Amino acid sequence: MTWTAPVAEGKLDAAVRVPGSKSITNRAYVLAALSAGPTLVRDPLDSRDARLMLGALDRLGAASEQTADGVRVQPLTQGEGEVSIALGNAGTVARFTPALATLGSRTVHFDGDEAIRRRPIGPLLGALTALGADIADGGRAAPPFTVRGHGGLAGGAVEIDSSASSQFLSALLLAAPAFTEGVTVRLTGTPPSEPHIAMTLDMLRRFGAAPERHLDEFHVPPATLALADYTVEPDLSSAAPFVVAPLLTGGAVRVEGWPTETTQPGDWLRSLVRELGAEVRLDAAGLTVAGTGRLPGVTLDLHEVGELTPVIAALLCFADGPSVISGVAHLRGHETDRLAALATELGALGGDVSETADGLRIRPAPLHGGVFHTYDDHRLVMAGAVLGLRVPGIEVENPATVGKTFPGFVEAWHSMLAA
């Protein structure tokens, strides 16, 4: 099944809403399950990754129910016997839930899509093992693996190389308050996605933990977590294609509910589009971006905001000068090898895009229609939509895979163009 990405017939003038943040929703669910009492998570994302997280927590004894206002999550239980957790291709589920399995008394098998079996997890399993976890196949570089819970974990001091994914570090920090001695983590490599680490620390504090950071060392003392009510922000990374759209079409798009303060990496889009010549206004109505339809080439280090790369790479195919994206070697271990996928797919449509050791080089070249393969990667669907604004006949393969984080994306995209 393919979707013909619609061409913009004129300047845009639209207001859009995007669903809740995947990263915040899945952290809120984890912290809720670690809390002493139930937590109501308001405005959560409802998508494949969020459902996989609720499914995983359910296997670990943390029941949840949909209410009129959101999702209420109960605390984890000890349990016993064997359970299996389905990871799909969700990095947050694969990295955040193994530490939770050490707290109960179940044997927990973890496995998921073919793609997650290629995504790195070795340093995290190694660190958990060093902290006392019993992990069969603990030396494995990727799922599947099995955690045997023995009713809790001592915790303590550990080193980790989190350069392949910031989620390894976030996983240790999120579970740390539940370990008898808490955790002291020292980093031996520089993690990407620094805003996601700040998000982890911020949300731990909101749930009552007291994490501390000194450069590359983190300390989280044991704590009893509790938060009755938590409201999730809109997903600013899912907003990316809408934010950049007016730069290609002219006119303006407003993303409603854009937070004035946030740890989300997508907030950086405000300074990016301003640098690219757009007018940007953030007020109570949301974030409004007005573009001219013209775009300069640019040199960008996306190490801190790697998940925005597919949409930004699609955008820069229309720049009137060359662009370089660097700092994102770790994208080879994302949903797919995103650097290879982007170079191949943009190239197949006429783009002049080549891979570098840690990013992409993009030179101006006229694009033409054709099939845009998406490799089961939600953000490639979003990238294909951006290309379609200017290029007739972009056939986006398997658009439903966008449901990993944004099930209503195609409808929202058509509404933006119809407004």
Ligand SMILES: O=C(O)C1=C[C@@H](OP(=O)(O)O)[C@@H](O)[C@H](O)C1
């Ligand atoms: O902690 C999180 O919620 C995330 C961290 C980042 O992972 P990496 O550091 O592996 O890129 C990001 O790309 C991913 O989409 C979500």
Ligand SMILES: C=C(OP(=O)(O)O)C(=O)O
């Ligand atoms: C890298 C991503 O997802 P995950 O949470 O599966 O790591 C992403 O959403 O771009």
